[in-house]
Amino acid sequence: MRYTFDFGAVLDRAPELLWGSLGTFGLALAGMLLALVIGILGVVARGSKIKIMRTLVIVFVEVVRNTPFLVQIFFIYFALPLAGIRLNPTVTAIIALGINGGAYAIEIIRGGVESVSRGQIEAGFALGLHKADVFRLIVLKPALRAIYPSLTSQFIMLTLTTSVCTSIAAYELTSAAQRIESDTFRSFEVYFTVTAIYLVISTLMMGLFALISRHYFNYPTR
Template sequence: MGGNVGYQLDFSVVWDALPSLLWACLGTIGLAVSGMLLAIVIGVGGVMLRDSRFKPARWAVMAFVELIRNTPFLVQIFFIFFALPLIGLRLDPTPTAILALGINGGAYAIEIIRGGVQSIGKGQIEAGLALGLHKAQVFRLIVLKPALRAIFPSLTSQFVLLTLTTSVASAISAYELTSVAQQIESNTFRSFEVYGTITVFYLVMSWLLMRVFDQISRRYFSYPVK
């Protein structure tokens, strides 16, 4: 049995829905930015607890990282959206998506940030204190920028990955590109045109984000040419 050989492409439905798709791209970026900001907060807090002297805190962070990194994101977002209401915690689709993205990205951010902090030698910190710098100055001048330089490529890659992962949020009808595309496809039955178009949209968004991050890296985190 062959496919529908009489199928004729008609991108007019995509053209008509272009404003909705473009707004949905902004929704996707909004989810990704919100999720990444939450992930960084979780990452910084997790690193502080991971390196604390309180063993239960260290164990809890390690368990959290292993749990999130070894379970599917779809299961995580379903758990938040469908299971938590059973104990009285009910969230709308978009906040659920942001929370799930933040938790998922946070598990990876903990390892990324911890690696960056550990790349700064204790001798450099001690030298800064010996020169009379305050702890805030040592953190800003000696720890922060070198650590950011070390982890920036990994953080930006994680952000791009998180942007693509937002498509999973369509499973709970959060407002983003794939969810809007599904609505358009269900109304027009133009699967090839709709999903082919958003494939290009995701590719363009990823490319633009990487170019932006590359420029930021060159301007703020590149080593000076001697």
């Protein structure tokens, strides 16, 4: 059986793929922001003197990192309504991505924080800086500089993970592709194109992260 390739059907639906790509970007960026917030707050709680807070963070990280993302998003979307918490697919996807990425971000950022020498922290206090300023200026920024490559790699993975959000009908690239494939029956052409688009998205993300690194995390030069 010979198969005749025809990308015309895909090109005719290009606007849908474009909007799906924007949906993927939106989910990814919102999920990354939430993950970063969860990561930073988690590291602060992990270093707290209150044992219950440290324990809760450890349990959170272990539960999230040792369960599939698909199960996590299904739990939020299908199980929470039984407790009276109903969220639309987009909000559910962002929360699930943020929680999943946040659990990994906690461990990555914690490693960076622990790499900052105690002497630097004590020097900050000796200069009269407030504890919050010491954490923000002396601990957090050098830590983020140290772990930036690992953190951005995790965020690239989070961007690709948005494809799983099609399972709850969140609008993104894979869900748009599925609709086009079901209408045209051009599976090869549709998913070949989508693969190329995901490669472009990942490349753009890497370029964006590299730009941020050059502006905010490079050491000053003479």
